[in-house]
Amino acid sequence: xxxxxxxxxxxxxxxxxxxxxxxxxxxxxxxxxxxxxxxxxxxxxxxxxxxxxxxxxxxxxxxxxxxxxxxxxxxxxxxxxxxxxxxxxxxxxxxxxxxxxxxxxxxxxxxxxxxxxxxxxxxxxxxxxxxxxxxxxxxxxxxxxxxxxxxxxxxxxxxxxxxxxxxxxxxxxxxxxxxxxxxxxxxxxxxxxxxxxxxxxxxxxxxxxxxxxxxxxxxxxxxxxxxxxxxxxxxxxxxxxxxxxxxxxxxxxxxxxxxxxxxxxxxxxxxxxxxxxxxxxxxxxxxxxxxxxxxxxxxxxxxxxxxxxxxx
Numbered sequence: 001x002x003x004x005x006x007x008x009x010x011x012x013x014x015x016x017x018x019x020x021x022x023x024x025x026x027x028x029x030x031x032x033x034x035x036x037x038x039x040x041x042x043x044x045x046x047x048x049x050x051x052x053x054x055x056x057x058x059x060x061x062x063x064x065x066x067x068x069x070x071x072x073x074x075x076x077x078x079x080x081x082x083x084x085x086x087x088x089x090x091x092x093x094x095x096x097x098x099x100x101x102x103x104x105x106x107x108x109x110x111x112x113x114x115x116x117x118x119x120x121x122x123x124x125x126x127x128x129x130x131x132x133x134x135x136x137x138x139x140x141x142x143x144x145x146x147x148x149x150x151x152x153x154x155x156x157x158x159x160x161x162x163x164x165x166x167x168x169x170x171x172x173x174x175x176x177x178x179x180x181x182x183x184x185x186x187x188x189x190x191x192x193x194x195x196x197x198x199x200x201x202x203x204x205x206x207x208x209x210x211x212x213x214x215x216x217x218x219x220x221x222x223x224x225x226x227x228x229x230x231x232x233x234x235x236x237x238x239x240x241x242x243x244x245x246x247x248x249x250x251x252x253x254x255x256x257x258x259x260x261x262x263x264x265x266x267x268x269x270x271x272x273x274x275x276x277x278x279x280x281x282x283x284x285x286x287x288x289x290x291x292x293x294x295x296x297x298x299x300x301x302x303x304x305x306x307x308x309x310x311x312x
Contacts, residue, residue, distance in 0.1 A: 025075055025082035025119060026304030027067070028128065029111060030156075031055045031102040034063075036070035037301040038079060041309075043139035045298065049073035055103045063105060064114060071118040078121040081311065083304030084111055085128040087156075092169060095125045101189045124307050128300050129158020129175035130167060135302030136254045137162055138309055141290050149250040150292070152299070153237060154258035157197045160303070161248055167310075168248070181239050200236040202258055205229070219262040234266060238273035241287075245278050251285030256299045260291040267291055 021040065028035040032055040038047040051066035075082075088100030095112020112123040133150035136142035142150065142162065150160045158175030161168040177197040178190055185194030198204060208229060209216045216222060222230040237259055244250065253274070259266060271289040278287055292299060 020077070023079045024305040024308045025079035025121065026085070026301040026308075027070070027082055027111075027115065028085045028300040028304070029067075029097070029106075030087040030128065031100060031106075034066040034070045035297075035301065036074040037298070037304075038074050039301070039305045043135075043302055043305060045301070047074050048301075057105050060105050060109060063109065067111070067114055068118055071115060075119045075121075078119060079308075081122040081124060081308035082115055082119055083131070083134075083307030084115065084123060084125040085131045085300035085304050086111060086125055087128050089174060090125055090127050091171070092124070092126050093171075095123060097125075122308075122311075124311050126167070126169060126303075126307055127158075127175055128152070128303075129156070129177070130160040130169050130173075131303035131307055132256065132299045133160030133162045133167060133254075133303070134306030134310055135299050135304075136292060138306040139302050140292055140299075141254050142252065145252060147248075147250050148252035148254065149241075149244060149248075150254045150256065150299075151237075151241065151259070152256050153200070153260070155202045156257070157201050157240075159240070159244055161244065161250055163248055163250070176240055176244065179240060179243060181243075196240040200233070200240060204236070205233055208232075219258050219266065223262045223266045230262070230266065231269065234269040235273060238270050238277075241270065241274055242277040245274055245287050246281075249278075249281065249284040251287055253287060253289045254292045255289060256292045 024039045026037045026039060033052050035050045037045050039045050049070045051069040053062040053066040086097050089098040091098055097106050097109040097111055100106040112125050115123045129152045132152060136150045142148045146165045147163050152158045157177040178195045180194050181196045182194035186198040187193055188195035188198050206216060241253060267289050274287040
């Protein structure tokens with residue numbers, strides 16, 4: 001190169017930007033409310049949103065609007081997929097809510113189709129209580145197990161069962177809340193009598209307390225006082241769990257919701273009832289009851305994220 005000449009310019013490409021880490025979407029659809037969350041692969045919630053709708057609305061427009069509001073707030077770019085934890089009876093293959101007793105407008109609601117248009121990612125749907133077992137399987141006390149049960153308690157009731165690595169979810173199956181435990185019992189919201197949910201949910205506990213002229217602040221207070229009402233409530237919850245243990249022998253039951261907040265004494269009461277009822281079972285794992293470590297309100301969202309991972 002002669003003196004005075006400038007060196008030839010060399011084009012250097014910009015360094016490639018690091019790809020965004022993969023994220024998971026989850027949506028919970030229950031009467032009157034939509035919750036959405038964006039989670040990382042460890043199950044940590046990165047972003048969340050919530051929207052309400054009138055459960056008595058005559059058409060689907062308010063539900064569509066609530067889903068859109070929550071989805072737009074959470075998913076600014078497509079996640080790997082979205083798992084929907086839906087109340088009521090669902091058709092998981094079609095991604096449709098078949099019916100929800102308290103919300104007529106949800107009957108036949110195509111939630112997977114609606115969300116897929118909003119989010120631009122695959123959408124998978126399952127019953128809320130059944131789905132939460134995947135939250136415990138991927139992110140909670142069920143990690144490493146192929147068979148166990150996850151229990152939702154409080155205003156809602158249900159059990160999700162992982163059996164030999166698969167969620168027990170037959171077409172038309174529910175979550176156990178409507179198993180008959182008292183043939184001549186109270187009328188349930190489904191129209192039948194004596195469903196498990198009529199004696200093992202918070203509304204039953206509050207009503208029984210009112211009959212005795214009392215007000216309940218929390219199940220934990222009731223348990224610490226060694227109250228006979230707490231003993232009766234534990235027996236009612238255990239009644240459904242005993243049936244599940246005798247049919248499927250999951251061995252481990254992970255508690256979520258109100259029963260999980262009842263403290264060690266309430267947990268121990270449930271476990272004692274389960275063990276006493278299955279003491280003659282030969283070769284079965286003795287049932288254990290543990291309290292889920294995640295925030296109570298997040299177990300359905302963790303289940304949605306787990307559904308996405310399970311479908312990949």
